[in-house]
Amino acid sequence: MASLKTESFVLNDSLIRYDWSLIEIKQILQKPLIQLLWQAQQVHRVHNPNYKVQLASLLSVKTGGCEEDCSYCSQSMFNSSDVSDYTDFDINGVLKKAREAKEAGADRFCMGWAWREIRDGKPFDSMLEMVKGVKKIGLEACVTGGMLTDVQASRLADAGLNAYNHNLDTSPEYYDKIITTRTYQDRLETLERVRRAGITICTGGIIGMGESVDDRASLLRVLATMNPHPESVPINALVPVEGTPLQDLQMVDPLEMVRMVASARILMPKSRIRLSAGREQIGKEAQILCLLAGADSIFYGDSLLTTSNPSVQADKDLLTAAGVTINWNE
Ligand code: SAM
Ligand code: DTB
Ligand code: SF4
Numbered sequence: 001m002a003s004l005k006t007e008s009f010v011l012n013d014s015l016i017r018y019d020w021s022l023i024e025i026k027q028i029l030q031k032p033l034i035q036l037l038w039q040a041q042q043v044h045r046v047h048n049p050n051y052k053v054q055l056a057s058l059l060s061v062k063t064g065g066c067e068e069d070c071s072y073c074s075q076s077m078f079n080s081s082d083v084s085d086y087t088d089f090d091i092n093g094v095l096k097k098a099r100e101a102k103e104a105g106a107d108r109f110c111m112g113w114a115w116r117e118i119r120d121g122k123p124f125d126s127m128l129e130m131v132k133g134v135k136k137i138g139l140e141a142c143v144t145g146g147m148l149t150d151v152q153a154s155r156l157a158d159a160g161l162n163a164y165n166h167n168l169d170t171s172p173e174y175y176d177k178i179i180t181t182r183t184y185q186d187r188l189e190t191l192e193r194v195r196r197a198g199i200t201i202c203t204g205g206i207i208g209m210g211e212s213v214d215d216r217a218s219l220l221r222v223l224a225t226m227n228p229h230p231e232s233v234p235i236n237a238l239v240p241v242e243g244t245p246l247q248d249l250q251m252v253d254p255l256e257m258v259r260m261v262a263s264a265r266i267l268m269p270k271s272r273i274r275l276s277a278g279r280e281q282i283g284k285e286a287q288i289l290c291l292l293a294g295a296d297s298i299f300y301g302d303s304l305l306t307t308s309n310p311s312v313q314a315d316k317d318l319l320t321a322a323g324v325t326i327n328w329n330e
Pocket of ligand 3: 066067068069070073074075076077113114115116146
């Protein structure tokens with residue numbers, strides 16, 4: 001009879017590490033799947049014994065026309081995807097969406113701006129009001145709007161912003177195959193500014209853009225050697241969008257998402273691992289494996305920024321089927 005070697009595994013806070021090597025991470029990513037899942041589950045159970053899942057809603061406040069050349073993105077000026085149907089939201093429009101999200105059960109509201117960087121002036125003043133309004137509704141507020149200055153970061157902190165999303169997207173080595181208009185170092189500096197202002201950081205990446213296992217390990221190494229670890233780590237599967245240079249790529253094997261989530265959970269035991277873009281495409285069973293492997297948040301709502309997401313009802317069914325506890329407005 002075949003038997004599986006299990007690893008005895010004890011976890012306490014003193015074992016949270018910030019010195020992971022590339023080789024160690026690659027070994028984790030490439031473990032036999034059953035062993036990888038077992039290890040990830042043990043870590044997950046210690047930190048999230050009830051398998052609670054946070055529901056985060058996403059709204060594109062300002063869509064399209066972005067000056068960066070991110071080759072996966074429908075919103076880049078360099079790409080020909082059609083996002084002309086979207087209109088920008090004003091403060092009242094955003095707060096209406098936030099109230100709806102709260103009523104539907106979300107407890108975090110993420111607002112996106114297709115900007116290379118935040119500029120001062122009316123749109124930034126409105127962003128600050130949106131953050132204040134979202135907080136008043138009783139939701140965590142998250143913003144993603146590109147690079148920012150120290151002063152802008154501290155004004156966002158003063159407005160009550162909980163988190164700023166700025167993804168590293170891929171490894172430092174593969175990065176220039178995907179984006180050329182800003183550097184990896186720019187991204188790291190933006191994250192440092194966010195941290196200095198006392199805002200939590202949400203940063204992760206995308207798999208399925210033609211990168212190697214080494215690249216995935218290298219991205220995870222950058223994240224897992226940050227001290228403290230990012231509070232939130234979104235793991236996206238590329239959604240190939242028509243009009244982008246990556247439009248013809250095949251969807252990544254769903255089990256690769258499971259491996260990425262499980263590895264992120266093992267490396268960053270206390271971070272929120274967000275199962276992000278690509279959920280619709282990887283299907284119900286792979287999503288449940290991701291939840292087992294350590295994902296403790298999903299984007300909840302019928303759309304992401306410009307692409308679709310599983311419907312609210314489909315997600316209610318999924319979470320009920322999985323038997324996980326929803327973090328209903330705690
Ligand atoms: N302009 C801001 C920025 O880049 O930080 C905010 C918005 S941007 C759309 C947020 C993240 O969504 C990107 O960094 C990327 O990781 C992810 N993303 C964008 N398009 C995607 C796609 N087609 N498939 C998967 N993830 C995608
Ligand atoms: C993240 O990592 N994924 C979300 C959120 N952070 C902002 C966005 C996914 C966008 C997917 C493509 C789109 O809808 O345009
Ligand atoms: Fe602009 Fe962000 Fe899209 Fe890149 S990912 S093109 S920075 S909106």
